Amino acid sequence: xxxxxxxFETTCQSKEGAKKIEALKKSSKKxxxxxxxxxxxxxxxxxxxxxxxxxxxxxxxxxxITKDGTYLHINHSLIDYLFKLNL
Numbered sequence: 001x002x003x004x005x006x007x008f009e010t011t012c013q014s015k016e017g018a019k020k021i022e023a024l025k026k027s028s029k030k031x032x033x034x035x036x037x038x039x040x041x042x043x044x045x046x047x048x049x050x051x052x053x054x055x056x057x058x059x060x061x062x063x064x065i066t067k068d069g070t071y072l073h074i075n076h077s078l079i080d081y082l083f084k085l086n087l
Contacts, residue, residue, distance in 0.1 A: 005086045006043035009071070012080035021080050027067050033060035036074050040083070051076050 010017035041048040053076070062075035065085075072083045 006039060006072075007084040007086060008044060008047070009082040009084045011082070017082070018080070021073065021082050024066055024071050024082070025064065025073070028064040028071075028073070029067055031063050031065040031072065033057070033063040033074070036063050036072055039072060039085075040074070043083075051081075 012018040059075040
């Protein structure tokens with residue numbers, strides 16, 4: 001479902017999702033966790049609340065974006081979340 005230019009793509013909980021995330025991570029760079037939270041809050045407010053992104057996340061350092069800017073990744077509670085940026 002497309003919301004404000006951001007599409008929730010997958011998590012690492014499926015084999016296909018985990019493979020896609022690993023492949024994309026090879027062509028990624030660090031990204032601001034706070035900026036990622038803002039993007040998620042604006043695009044998926046329910047997910048933002050369900051994940052409790054207002055609380056401390058010890059995995060916030062594992063936030064990245066692909067070098068071409070098309071995919072955003074956050075890690076929360078040891079689950080990888082991947083979003084496609086349709087900008």
